[in-house]
Amino acid sequence: MKQGSYKHSKAGIILRFLLILGAVFSLFALDVFKGSVDIPLERVLRILFSPAEWLSETGGLTLEQSGQRDIILLFRLPRAVTALLAGMGLALSGLFMQTLFRNPLAGPSVLGINAGANLGVALVVLVMGGAAGGFVATLPFGMKALVTGAAVFGAGAVLGVVLLVSRFIGSVTLLLLVGLMFGYLANSLVTLMIHFSAAGRVQAYLQWTFGSFGATIWNDIYILLPVIGVAIFLGILLIKPLNALLLGEEYARSMGVALIRVRMIVIVVGALLAGVVTAFCGPVTFVGVAVPHLARGIFRTADHRTIVPASLLLGGATALTADIVSHLPGQGGILPLNSVTALLGVPVVVWVLIRSRAGRSFI
Amino acid sequence: MLVEVCELLKKVVVGSSFLLLTVGSLQPLTALSVEYAEGFSIEERSGVTLLNIHPREFENYNSITYALVEQDKHQGIAADELRERLSIESNESELQIIRIPIKKLIPLSTTFLPPLLMLGIDDVLSGIDNLDYIYSQKLRSIIDKRDIPQVGNGPSLDMEQIVQLQSAVVMANSTQGEWNVVPKLKDASIPVVLNGDYLETSPLGRAEWIKFIGLLCGKGKEAEKHFKSIATRYTELRQMVQTELSENTERPQVLMNRPMNGRWVVPGGEGYMAQFIEDAGGDYLWSSDSHSSSLVLDVETVFIKALHADVWLHQYGSTSLQELSQADQRLLKLKAFQTKKVINNDARTTEAGSNDFYESGPYQPDLILADLISLFHPSLLSGHSLHYYRFLE
Numbered sequence: 001m002k003q004g005s006y007k008h009s010k011a012g013i014i015l016r017f018l019l020i021l022g023a024v025f026s027l028f029a030l031d032v033f034k035g036s037v038d039i040p041l042e043r044v045l046r047i048l049f050s051p052a053e054w055l056s057e058t059g060g061l062t063l064e065q066s067g068q069r070d071i072i073l074l075f076r077l078p079r080a081v082t083a084l085l086a087g088m089g090l091a092l093s094g095l096f097m098q099t100l101f102r103n104p105l106a107g108p109s110v111l112g113i114n115a116g117a118n119l120g121v122a123l124v125v126l127v128m129g130g131a132a133g134g135f136v137a138t139l140p141f142g143m144k145a146l147v148t149g150a151a152v153f154g155a156g157a158v159l160g161v162v163l164l165v166s167r168f169i170g171s172v173t174l175l176l177l178v179g180l181m182f183g184y185l186a187n188s189l190v191t192l193m194i195h196f197s198a199a200g201r202v203q204a205y206l207q208w209t210f211g212s213f214g215a216t217i218w219n220d221i222y223i224l225l226p227v228i229g230v231a232i233f234l235g236i237l238l239i240k241p242l243n244a245l246l247l248g249e250e251y252a253r254s255m256g257v258a259l260i261r262v263r264m265i266v267i268v269v270g271a272l273l274a275g276v277v278t279a280f281c282g283p284v285t286f287v288g289v290a291v292p293h294l295a296r297g298i299f300r301t302a303d304h305r306t307i308v309p310a311s312l313l314l315g316g317a318t319a320l321t322a323d324i325v326s327h328l329p330g331q332g333g334i335l336p337l338n339s340v341t342a343l344l345g346v347p348v349v350v351w352v353l354i355r356s357r358a359g360r361s362f363i
Numbered sequence: 364m365l366v367e368v369c370e371l372l373k374k375v376v377v378g379s380s381f382l383l384l385t386v387g388s389l390q391p392l393t394a395l396s397v398e399y400a401e402g403f404s405i406e407e408r409s410g411v412t413l414l415n416i417h418p419r420e421f422e423n424y425n426s427i428t429y430a431l432v433e434q435d436k437h438q439g440i441a442a443d444e445l446r447e448r449l450s451i452e453s454n455e456s457e458l459q460i461i462r463i464p465i466k467k468l469i470p471l472s473t474t475f476l477p478p479l480l481m482l483g484i485d486d487v488l489s490g491i492d493n494l495d496y497i498y499s500q501k502l503r504s505i506i507d508k509r510d511i512p513q514v515g516n517g518p519s520l521d522m523e524q525i526v527q528l529q530s531a532v533v534m535a536n537s538t539q540g541e542w543n544v545v546p547k548l549k550d551a552s553i554p555v556v557l558n559g560d561y562l563e564t565s566p567l568g569r570a571e572w573i574k575f576i577g578l579l580c581g582k583g584k585e586a587e588k589h590f591k592s593i594a595t596r597y598t599e600l601r602q603m604v605q606t607e608l609s610e611n612t613e614r615p616q617v618l619m620n621r622p623m624n625g626r627w628v629v630p631g632g633e634g635y636m637a638q639f640i641e642d643a644g645g646d647y648l649w650s651s652d653s654h655s656s657s658l659v660l661d662v663e664t665v666f667i668k669a670l671h672a673d674v675w676l677h678q679y680g681s682t683s684l685q686e687l688s689q690a691d692q693r694l695l696k697l698k699a700f701q702t703k704k705v706i707n708n709d710a711r712t713t714e715a716g717s718n719d720f721y722e723s724g725p726y727q728p729d730l731i732l733a734d735l736i737s738l739f740h741p742s743l744l745s746g747h748s749l750h751y752y753r754f755l756e
Contacts, residue, residue, distance in 0.1 A: 036661040066696075067667045074693050075663045079625070195519070207624050214625025214662060217691055282624065332664030334626050 008300055016298060020313045024084070027320035031080040032072065034324065036332045039068050047072045074217070081221055083213040083323040084316040086277045087287055089228045091315025092235050093273035094288030095295075095307060096266050099242050101166070105176055107289030108274035111162055112183025113155045114285070116271075117278035119186040120154025121147055122193050148223055152275030158182050159271050163263065210336035211282040213323050220280055227276045231269045232312065238266060239304040246302055284319075286341045290349045291315045297352035318345060395574055395587050399567040399594070402559040403575055408449045412463075414578060415456065416557055426456035429556060431463045431578060461554060464581025467531035471516045471544070473497055475534050475558055477723045478576040482585050489531045490514045490524065495715035498722045517542035525553055532579075534558050564655045565638050566728035567594055573726055596729040597642075604644040604736060607743055614646040615739050618665075618672035618699060621681055622691065627665040628657050636676075639728070643735035644743075648672060666693070674738060675699035677707040677755070679718075684755050703754065706738060710753040720751045 008016070033044050047069050061069065090108065097106035097113075108114050124147045162179045169175055216224065241262040244252035253259055277284065295310035296302055318341070325344060326335040395405050406413040414429040430445055442458045451458060469490035470476055476497065479485045485505055490512050497503055505511070514524045516535075525533065525548070532554045535544055548555045556579065560572035570593055577586025608614070617640050619629050630636040632652030640647040648668050652658065669675075675697065681687050684705060688695050699705055711719035724731055730750050737747040 036664040037667050063670055064667075067670045070693065070696055071663045071667060075666065207626065210624070212625035215623075217693060219692070327661055332658075332660040334659060334661045 013299060013306060017309070017313070020298075020310070020317065024313055024317045024320070027317055027324065028080050028084060031083065031320050031324050032076045034327070035071065035076055036327055036330075036334070037068070037071055039071065043068060044072055075214070078216050078218055078221055079214045079323065080320065082216045082224065082281065083319040085221075085224050085228045086213060086281050086284065087291075087315040087317070087319025088312045089231065089273040089277045089315070090284060090287040091291035091295075091311040091318070092232065092308070093270045093277075094290075095292040095304075095311045096235070096238075096242075096270040096273075097288070098292055099245055099304070100163075100263065100266050100270070101175060102245075103176060104293065105289070106179075108155070108270070108278075109283065109285040110176065110183075110289060111179035112158045112181075112186060113179075113271065113274045114278055114283045115183035115186035115190075116154040116156070116158030117151040117275045118154070118190050118283055120150035120152070120275065121279055122190045123154075124150045145223060148227075148276055148279040151279035152272050154186070155275035155278070156268065156271035158186060159267050163267060208282045209338075211284040211338040211341075213281055213319065213337065214334075215282075216280050224276060224280055227272060231273050234265060234269045235308055235312075238262065238269070239308055242266075242304045242308075246304075281337075283338075284341065285338055286345050287315060287318055287322075290345050291318055293349055294318075294352055297349075297355070395578065395583050397571060397574065399565055400563055400571040400575075401565075401568060402562055403572070405574070405578070408451075411445075411449060412578060412583075413449070413451075414461075414575065416559060416575075417456075427557060428456045428458050429461045429579075430458060432460050434462045434464070434466075459554070461532065461556060461579065463579060465532045465579050467528060468580070469514060469525060469528065469531050469533045471514075471520075471533060471535045472558070472561075473717070473722050474560060474725050475576065476502055477726050478573045478586065479580075481573065481589055481726065482577055482580065482582045484580045484582055487580055489528050492516045495713075496717050498711060498713055498717040498719040517544065520544045520547065522547065522551060526551060530554075532556055534576075536561060560725060564634050566635060566642070566731065567597055569635065569725045570594070570597075570728050593727065593729050597732055600729060600732050600736060601642045604642065604740070604743065608644050608740070612644075614644055615673035616671055617645040617647045617739075618669045618675045618697070619647075620676075620678055621687065621694070622662045622665070625662055627660050627662050629660060629665065631655050631658055636678075639731060639735055640676075643732055643739050645674065645735065645739045669697050669699075672697065672699050673702075673704060675705045676752075677705070677709075679707075679709070681705070681707055681755060682709075687755070703756075705755040706752050707755055708751050710749060710751055724751055 032048075033041060093113075094107040097108065097111055098104060100106070101111070158179070161182055162175065165178050166175050169178065241252065241257045244255045244257045245262070249259060252262075274288070291314050292307065292311050295307050295314050298314075299306050299310050301307065322337055322341045322344060326337050326340045329335060397404050403414060403416045406415060412431040414431060415426060416429070417426040428451065430442075430449070432440070432445070440460070442460055445460060446458045464484075465487055467489040468479075468487045470479075470488070471492050473492065473496045476488075476491075477499070479488055480499065480501060485502070488505070488509075488511055491497065491506060492515065493513055494503065494506060497506070512521075512524050512528075514521045525531065533544075533548055534556045535548070535558070537543070537545065537557050537559065545555055545557070558572065558575065560569050560575075563569040563572070571590055573590050574583065574586045577583045577589075619636065620627065629649055631654030632647065632649045633655040634657075635655075637647050637650060637652075641650065649658065684700070684703065687700070687705070694700055708720040708724075709718055720731075733744060733747055734749050734752045737744040737749065738752065
């Protein structure tokens with residue numbers, strides 16, 4: 001790892017963290033303050049910070065006022081929280097994949113992990129969904145937990161198989177190809193299921209694949225938050241062994257890292273993150289692959305002590321930005337999230353990669 | 364030399380037989396007229412019925428003219444020749460000769476089927492898209508009894524089946540991308556007739572396409588008669604609403620559909636459903652919108668408008684109030700939910716996924732209108748029991 005003159009000073013790193021943290025806060029606030037319905041800033045603040053007067057169902061609010069309260073508390077807040085959590089989760093998952101496979105192209109959508117999660121979701125929804133149609137966000141609570149479990153299991157299954165194959169294939173390129181193949185397999189199974197399902201669901205499925213942070217309600221966040229919280233906690237515990245892995249498996253082993261156990265935990269956490277986010281937000285692409293590169297480019301290091309928190313924050317910021325932009329068209333229109341993430345993100349990431357030599361020297 | 368003579372002879376024969384046809388049908392073929400539909404028109408030229416289709420969204424095919432030529436009349440005439448005889452400018456539209464009455468028809472959409480029953484010409488049915496999408500018990504038993512094959516649609520269209528059904532005419536929608544089966548069929552020289560009923564924005568306009576199918580199958584008069592009675596009843600109902608509701612009468616505000624994945628898709632204010640709601644004396648929340656296609660909106664925009672709505676119409680998916688509230692508790696806040704004015708158009712559906720609202724519904728707009736009137740203004744049609752709609756419980 002040649003860091004040499006590219007390495008930032010400690011103060012530089014702290015400054016960068018503070019700036020990004022500030023950006024996350026501002027973006028979160030912006031996502032809550034601005035929406036397709038115009039609500040005056042002063043009223044939003046009042047709804048958020050003097051809820052007693054605003055929360056009572058019978059408190060003499062006009063229909064317009066209670067509608068605005070519901071929009072802030074029941075639509076925008078859960079959406080912003082979902083975007084933040086999903087962005088963090090996807091970025092961390094992508095970082096894990098890149099370190100684990102020692103490949104800059106790795107990420108949940110590239111390795112077929114998202115496809116595995118899709119397969120899990122489709123299996124439960126299409127086979128057991130009954131006449132209700134629709135996808136995860138329109139399911140009753142019990143079903144949601146089941147679907148989430150299936151998505152995590154599907155993601156884990158693909159990831160596990162890819163890693164198993166990696167024991168026999170030395171080439172990372174080949175390994176990525178294998179991941180892609182399993183992704184195609186999972187996707188074709190989903191297509192097959194869609195093909196044999198009632199016509200209305202095809203539309204619902206298509207909508208789901210556009211990706212959205214706005215499909216969740218608070219009840220969903222009660223699943224999303226603990227899962228992502230635990231995964232982040234585990235991610236922090238994994239910083240040391242991940243750093244060792246960066247230097248190669250031989251080195252890691254010599255450092256006393258229990259490789260098999262670490263790999264197992266990384267797989268489970270990566271699948272958990274990708275699976276749970278996919279279940280609730282649809283297959284959100286790009287964030288997982290790109291954000292770790294953005295983090296390495298900005299901080300000019302591959303050290304997980306820096307890159308884990310940086311990826312988490314930048315992941316949240318990226319997702320929030322995408323959510324804000326997807327609500328920009330005006331007149332209540334909305335853009336598909338997946339096209340926004342890539343449209344906005346690709347130029348930024350390419351610029352960062354070209355500008356900093358970090359793109360070549362780390363992973 | 365010999366070839367030239369043959370060509371000349373052929374021309375003479377064809378030409379004279381054409382003349383015979385023209386003379387033979389001098390008694391005026393009372394041309395049907397189109398009153399409401401915007402997507403097709405009917406024209407008579409030298410005794411040949413011309414069906415012009417020009418739906419607004421058929422961008423790829425500016426306009427197509429189907430020349431309806433009787434089965435036994437001038438065999439072997441080419442489209443160009445007919446064009447010349449009927450003096451149709453060659454840049455006017457693409458001309459396609461269709462032999463009528465069509466003996467074998469493969470309708471690739473469920474909505475093309477009901478006219479066959481209504482006009483008593485179900486014997487032309489030679490292939491269907493997918494049995495699962497068909498609601499009518501009568502059609503299902505006919506298909507079963509005659510062992511009519513399913514040929515699929517879009518990417519899963521079974522070309523071999525269609526080719527095997529020799530000289531069958533395929534009726535298709537015009538769609539884009541891989542769902543566009545028209546080029547594929549044309550490559551195989553299979554006659555295709557495009558039907559643009561789904562693009563009509565007025566209920567009567569959509570119902571009027573029964574004339575299109577009727578003419579192709581040699582039942583134009585019957586189709587006209589059928590349509591006339593539907594149109595009369597529809598207009599009467601609409602008139603009744605207009606006279607009974609005074610200027611000051613409150614029209615119920617109408618909300619449509621449910622949120623899905625953070626978006627709420629609602630029909631445009633100039634579209635088919637908006638017209639129905641207007642005619643039934645309802646106040647559609649997006650009536651001032653100027654789109655005929657659906658609007659994809661952010662949930663919060665719809666939610667704040669929807670709070671006051673009196674009636675909530677669904678088009679798919681929602682099965683019960685409990686299912687709706689479990690999926691999204693926020694919907695409990697809507698007035699229409701609290702007053703249980705939540706209605707779905709799925710009263711007539713099958714397990715497999717067919718819905719009669721989209722099958723016979725387009726040809727019975729009077730029934731849909733009556734349903735809506737009785738939902739919006741129960742006192743105006745007190746004896747009416749819902750046909751396509753039902754209250755969610």
